[in-house]
Amino acid sequence: MTNTLHRYSEHYAFEPITNPKPVQDDYIVFAMSSRGINDDHLVEKYRAFLRLALKHKPVNMGDATKGGMIQPRQDMNPTAHWRRDQRLDPEQVIAGIDGHTTVAAVFDNYQAMRDFVDELRVADLGISINISAPMDEAQRCCREAGISRHSVEYSIGFRGRLEKFLDVITLELSTMCGHGMVSAHFAKKMLEWVKEDRRTPEEAAHYMARFCICGVFNIRRAEGIIKQACHLES
Template identity: 50%
Template sequence: MTNTLHRFGDRESLRNDYIIFAMAARGINDADAPPKLQAFLRLALRHNPINVGNAVKGGIFRASPRLTPLAHWRRREFVDPMEVVQSVQSCTTVSAVFDDPTRLESFLRDLKAADLGLSINIAALTDEARDCCQRAGITRHSVEYSLGFHGDLNLLPDRRVLELSTMCGHGMISHNFAKKMIDWVKEGRRDPPQAATYLAKFCTCGIYNTTRATRILEEARVGR
């Protein structure tokens, strides 16, 4: 997916970041796609992903639709993953995010056995995605690359902000919000996992990697 190609960071920063998608082709195999997409998500949940998503309805981390002064005490930090599964009622794109290649590999084995007839793609470091596929007995079909950022790079925000904000490929996490979370963590107003959860709520596709975000925020906190 092109929206996950532009996750900013060096190789070390991008370790343990694996996003896997399933989708149908409209007019070709979309008529009976919803049950298959639900099956994809159910299979993913067996392997403990850190996030799952429905591109239409959202992931397990969601912003509150009704903000009041009481929301800080009453709102849910995340929804039951089965709510995401059950929300797939039409042709859409679904996803799962893993922070462990062994779990991704096990999921790929299950997907191969299930043979859902859907298009599956993985967004990750290309060699790691290739190796996971090979170990699961899958031959990679094709590769899509991002050519990175071009132009006057001095106009871009700093590295930490880009690492956090570009994990939402649709630009729903603003640079200022990412910077605010970094500042709050440095000031001790929120710990890294809390700030990572806040950021993930605005990635409506459900592809935000809270494990990676927590690590980035912790590194910012200690000045690494």
């Protein structure tokens, strides 16, 4: 999916790094269908996809029309920031599927993603499956699961007036929502709040995840980035 191709890491550093740190905590698996071709019983297929994902402990999963495991609400006022429920709710995502959309599951380790893909191969749901991960890891997953990769799409990095970009930590956080719903300034604010001990890294990551409409914001990775940036123990 193009919306997950531009998740910033050292591989996209504006000044090339000789040995960029490998991305080993960010693996996304999507499911989607084509209208009128393989969309029969679609709600049941998408729900089956997400229930299979739950067995492998995803750090987030989502429905592109409603959001991820932690979503915004319209029945609250500003004071809720100090008392709202921060628990992830996968059942909300599953129950909310009501038609054409794309669904996704995000994992923080290769093995969980690979085991999930293997189960999808056996389940044969009849919908398209897309892996968004480092290219060699995606290829390895397909090989180990005994399936042939259909095609590949990749990012050529960031181009243009790079001096206009904010710092790389902010980019790492904000680009985890490929639709741009986690603003760079909001990410900076969350970093500042953690540094000021006004929020924990976990709370800040959950706040940002609420705004990612398709649910592919990697909450666990965001927590790690914030802890490292704020010089906290991981």
